[in-house]
Amino acid sequence: MEAYLKDPAAIYAKSFETVRAEVSLARFPDGVTDVVVRLIHACGIPAIADDIAFTDRVVDAGRDALKSGAPIFVDANMVAAGIIRRHLTGNEIVCTLDDDGVADDAKRGATTRSAAAVERWVPRLEGAVVAIGNAPTALFRLLELIADGAPKPAVVLGFPVGFVGAAESKDALAKSTLGLEYITLNGRIGGSAIASAAVNALAGGLK
Numbered sequence: 759m760e761a762y763l764k765d766p767a768a769i770y771a772k773s774f775e776t777v778r779a780e781v782s783l784a785r786f787p788d789g790v791t792d793v794v795v796r797l798i799h800a801c802g803i804p805a806i807a808d809d810i811a812f813t814d815r816v817v818d819a820g821r822d823a824l825k826s827g828a829p830i831f832v833d834a835n836m837v838a839a840g841i842i843r844r845h846l847t848g849n850e851i852v853c854t855l856d857d858d859g860v861a862d863d864a865k866r867g868a869t870t871r872s873a874a875a876v877e878r879w880v881p882r883l884e885g886a887v888v889a890i891g892n893a894p895t896a897l898f899r900l901l902e903l904i905a906d907g908a909p910k911p912a913v914v915l916g917f918p919v920g921f922v923g924a925a926e927s928k929d930a931l932a933k934s935t936l937g938l939e940y941i942t943l944n945g946r947i948g949g950s951a952i953a954s955a956a957v958n959a960l961a962g963g964l965k
Contacts, residue, residue: 792817793960810944813938813940820887823913831886832853832889834872834892854875880909883903890914901931
């Protein structure tokens with residue numbers, strides 16, 4: 759069998775070194791560069807760098823929120839599973855998708871459970887970190903709620919994936935006039951691993 763790296767630190771270092779060698783990162787500020795490298799590392803697709811959209815203060819806002827102990831709202835348990843807890847400062851990771859009554863709320867509202875679950879975030883949404891890596895309807899509903907007066911999270915990490923609504927929901931985030939700090943990946947590509955990688959980059963950089 760071919761020899762292969764076994765040391766975790768060496769594997770991480772080699773991975774990040776490879777990303778930096780293969781991707782033009784010149785358009786990204788230093789803090790955003792760390793996030794972009796982690797996003798590429800999470801999916802193995804260097805070309806996504808061209809489709810990443812962000813606001814200037816997203817990294818500072820996200821790191822400040824995490825350091826202050828803000829909750830992290832996620833749309834799927836897979837996003838929660840990918841977040842590295844040791845980099846957090848006691849932040850609660852909250853997924854309301856399977857909460858009692860969410861399915862009934864979705865049925866009454868003729869919407870998805872993911873969208874209905876987001877409504878449960880509202881009481882604690884102000885200053886929170888939001889990481890969406892699955893459902894476009896979750897991101898759409900978040901934007902609707904904020905437009906209707908719900909509190910603003912500190913940052914929105916918007917990475918829903920798929921062929922129906924994913925590109926459109928991320929475009930809506932990038933074009934919104936709600937004053938949100940965000941980072942997103944335009945187009946259909948996204949997913950739980952990318953969303954959790956964004957949280958990990960804000961919490962722990964490239965350590």
